[in-house]
Amino acid sequence: MELLTFRLSMVACCMALLGHVTVSQRSTIQHQDFISWDDLSVEKYTRTMDAVDGDASRVILVSKDGTGDSTTVQGAVDMIPDGNKERVKILINPGVYREKVIVPKTKPFISFIGNQSSETVISFHLRASDRYSNGQNVGTFDSATVAVESDYFCANGITFENTAPAAQPGEEGMQAVALRLTGDKAMIYRCRILGSQDTLFDHYGRHYFYDCYIQGSIDFIFGSARSLYQACTLHAVAETYGAVAASQRNSPLDNSGFSFLECRLNGTGLLYLGRAWGRYARVVYSYCQLEGIILPEGWNDWGDPSRKSTVYFGQFNCKGDGANLQGRVSWARSLTYLEAKPFMNRGYIDGELWLRL
Ligand SMILES: *[C@@H]1O[C@H](CO)[C@@H](O)[C@H](O)[C@H]1NC(C)=O
């Protein structure tokens, strides 16, 4: 715990330092191929994309009271042209926006930015088993409250929520996604992602979650993305059994998988750290604080014993009652520093190619 606290305060200190540097160098040319702190905040709001050449901070204001450019988040996304090539920041005033939002593949470089003064929530309630008026099932994929299909997406200070009720044991079709990320190179910072079953569909691409709060019950982080979760709080709301991460890595050549670094895990239920949704599922926890809600065996083979030899499930230097390795399945890995190292920094998601933080 002491070590964790120390590491977290180190991070906070360095961030403050970096934030400073960014501010004083704001006039330098923007590099669209990198995400920087500048893409995660709005310094000054100038109305409706009155973009001057070289001004990278084009801002669209969303406000429920009609004083902005749009009263809905989707309305703001719709204002951005297909083939967008510059960072556009959508500043969303506090409030609860009850809508389903899609950021299409044709619109990269979009930021969703909340206002620190109060919570900005995007909330919907679809479940996989719900039916459209034509009788078709919604399905897990389309249950997402917010779906991002474009590259270089950023979010700061937003709560993504799916309010569908929790599944009772044995109940099917209760997957209810709050956020789906299908694009490459996304950074999610200080956001809350709230739901129950299948909360965060971390679908495809390389993603960096930093200082986020993620709540769910079963497989609440799932998909085929390659993601680093750093200094995040993972909060379980399982009534009985649950699982944190379901990685759908399907081949040894697939470089997807989830790395949890300096995260805290607590809440209710009895949780698996991960389940082998994909035959080559890969999940690693390093320097995490795991409270006593983890099942001693730790990991689950998704009912297919042959996956025990192909998955990569490990932990390194975790603390807390849930971190004890004694009762773990025999195929769980207790990683050495050298084995854990590739998972413990932004290099895991090729950060040097697209993050400038
Ligand atoms: C945040 O909200 C406060 C209060 O409504 C407002 O004064 C402030 O300008 C907002 N900040 C931004 C960056 O829009």
Ligand SMILES: *[C@@H]1O[C@H](CO)[C@@H](O)[C@H](O)[C@H]1NC(C)=O
């Ligand atoms: C974990 O959650 C339990 C139950 O809510 C609470 O009593 C405990 O203090 C929490 N532990 C930490 C370290 O936050």
